[in-house]
Amino acid sequence: MPELDQKAASVFAGKVVRKDLVRKVKVGANVPVFVLEYLLGKYCATDDPVAIDAGLKVVNNTLSSNFVRPDEANKAQSMVKDKGKHTFIDKVQVRYVSEDDKHWAELKNFGTSTSTSPNTSCGITTAC
Amino acid sequence: MKIEAPGGKVEDLHRRVWVGVGGNSEPSYLRTSLASLGVDSEFDIATPWTFAVFKSKGGGRAYFHGGLSPQELIVPVVVMHSAVKSSAPSTGIQWTLTPGTAKLTTRFFSVQIAGSQSESSLFGFEPPKVRIELRANKKCVSVPVSASYGFEDATGEVKLKIAENDNKRIEPNTVTVMLSEEISQKTVGVYLLDATTGAELAAPLTVDVAISM
Numbered sequence: 001m002p003e004l005d006q007k008a009a010s011v012f013a014g015k016v017v018r019k020d021l022v023r024k025v026k027v028g029a030n031v032p033v034f035v036l037e038y039l040l041g042k043y044c045a046t047d048d049p050v051a052i053d054a055g056l057k058v059v060n061n062t063l064s065s066n067f068v069r070p071d072e073a074n075k076a077q078s079m080v081k082d083k084g085k086h087t088f089i090d091k092v093q094v095r096y097v098s099e100d101d102k103h104w105a106e107l108k109n110f111g112t113s114t115s116t117s118p119n120t121s122c123g124i125t126t127a128c
Numbered sequence: 129m130k131i132e133a134p135g136g137k138v139e140d141l142h143r144r145v146w147v148g149v150g151g152n153s154e155p156s157y158l159r160t161s162l163a164s165l166g167v168d169s170e171f172d173i174a175t176p177w178t179f180a181v182f183k184s185k186g187g188g189r190a191y192f193h194g195g196l197s198p199q200e201l202i203v204p205v206v207v208m209h210s211a212v213k214s215s216a217p218s219t220g221i222q223w224t225l226t227p228g229t230a231k232l233t234t235r236f237f238s239v240q241i242a243g244s245q246s247e248s249s250l251f252g253f254e255p256p257k258v259r260i261e262l263r264a265n266k267k268c269v270s271v272p273v274s275a276s277y278g279f280e281d282a283t284g285e286v287k288l289k290i291a292e293n294d295n296k297r298i299e300p301n302t303v304t305v306m307l308s309e310e311i312s313q314k315t316v317g318v319y320l321l322d323a324t325t326g327a328e329l330a331a332p333l334t335v336d337v338a339i340s341m
Contacts, residue, residue, distance in 0.1 A: 014233035014338035041341050043235055048228030050238035054273055054304045058235075 001047055009047045017041045021052070025059055031067055035089060039063070062089075073111035131156050133182040134174050143181035143192050146174040156180065207283070210326050220253060221298070222246040223330035225320055228302070231338040232316055235307040237262060237270070239318055239333075241288065243298035252295060255288035257323040260303045263332075264313040270305040277301060285323040313337060 001009070009016050017037050021044055025036050039062055043055035067089045068076045079086050091108040106112075133141055136151025146157075149171055153159050157176045162169035176182065181192060221243045228238035239260055245253050262270035272284035278301065279286055291297040318333040 009233075010230075013229075013231045014340040038341075045234040045340075046229050046236070048236075048238050050228055050302050050304050051234060051236035054236040054238075054306065055234060058306075 006047060014045055016045060018044050018052070021056065024056065025063070030069060031063055032091075035067070036063075068107070068109040070109045073109060076110050077112070129178070129180040130183050131176060131180045133184065134159060134172075139171055141182065141184050143184050143186070144175055146182055147171050157182075220246055220249065221255070221329070223320060225318060225330055225333055227318065227333060227335060231336045232262075232307075233338045235339070236273070236304055237307075237318075237335075238302050238304045239320075240300055240302045241286075241298070241320060242300040243288070245296040252290075255290060255298045256329070257285050257287050258329065259285050259321045259323045260305055261319045261321060262305055262307065262335075263317045263319055264311045264315075264337075269307055269309050269311050269316065271308045273304050273306045275301055275303045279303075283323070311337060311339075 005020075018040055019037065021040050022033060022036050025031075025040070026033070036059070039059045040055075043058045044052050046052060046055075066087055076086075076088060088107070088110060090110050092105050093108055094103050094105045096103050132152075132154075133146045134148065134151035134153065134157070136148050138146065138148040138151075140147040147162070153174075156178075157174045157180075159172055159174040161172050165173070222245075224240075224242040226240040226242070228240070241258065241260070243255065260270075260272055261268045272279070272286070275286045277299070278288060286301060286303055288298050288301055291299045314337055315334050316337055318335055319328060320330045320332075321327065322329055
């Protein structure tokens with residue numbers, strides 16, 4: 001690790017995202033960079049190579065188990081059907097429909113919509 | 129009481145079990161995939177919840193196998209830790225704990241365990257089985273996930289060994305632990321414990337917590 005990076009990691013311990021690791025995880029994964037950086041910040045914000053190896057395993061497992069790829073919507077829906085519930089990482093688009101006086105949230109990759117109460121900001125739970 | 133079997137493509141059908149694919153799923157019987165039970169198979173398995181039986185060939189028989197009893201299904205495992213703090217036994221080993229980083233900045237933390245025999249012995253020495261714990265406010269908040277060698281997945285304990293080139297030293301072993309819960313404390317203690325007795329083998333390290341997300 002370059003000296004400047006070491007200094008940054010030391011002074012801003014726990015607040016530094018190892019962007020150099022993004023490429024390691026990014027290979028073969030069609031995942032937005034900000035998702036990778038969030039996971040790397042959570043599990044790999046260190047300069048200890050042993051801890052990084054362990055953290056990368058969790059990041060890769062999280063992506064393979066929880067990230068919904070656009071072409072795997074049906075697989076994700078089937079998983080919810082079989083298990084009853086499952087935690088996903090997905091892009092949520094919310095729009096307000098004045099006729100219904102409801103907010104509609106759409107899980108872009110999962111491929112389903114659910115309504116939320118007015119003034120509800122988050123906390124979407126959905127099931128097939 | 130006789131009930132209808134799931135049907136579909138039947139691979140095996142007896143009065144108390146059905147194996148196959150497709151067909152129906154009814155609340156009167158338990159149906160699940162064999163894969164979910166750890167069997168490498170594409171088929172599902174179904175068995176009646178009660179003493180009902182599936183309709184199957186073979187005529188009337190007075191007795192049938194009632195299924196697996198809980199004793200046959202469940203393997204009880206109990207992990208016990210002594211609540212009483214053991215006094216450290218005299219192992220004659222000078223322990224050294226070296227943290228991978230000065231601060232705890234993420235949910236993984238590594239510690240290198242090293243040791244050397246401080247008292248000479250006629251018969252050499254046997255390194256103990258050890259365990260690394262992070263404790264916040266005296267509560268264990270970590271689980272061991274790996275080690276350079278000697279790691280036991282089931283218990284998280286680490287069997288140390290003597291260095292090949294020096295029989296008075298323990299082969300250094302880097303153990304990685306993962307935080308098992310979110311912590312609000314500003315420091316955690318790193319403890320090296322005897323896995324068998326729970327005794328603290330070395331003075332615990334104090335590490336600052338700097339986790340920001």
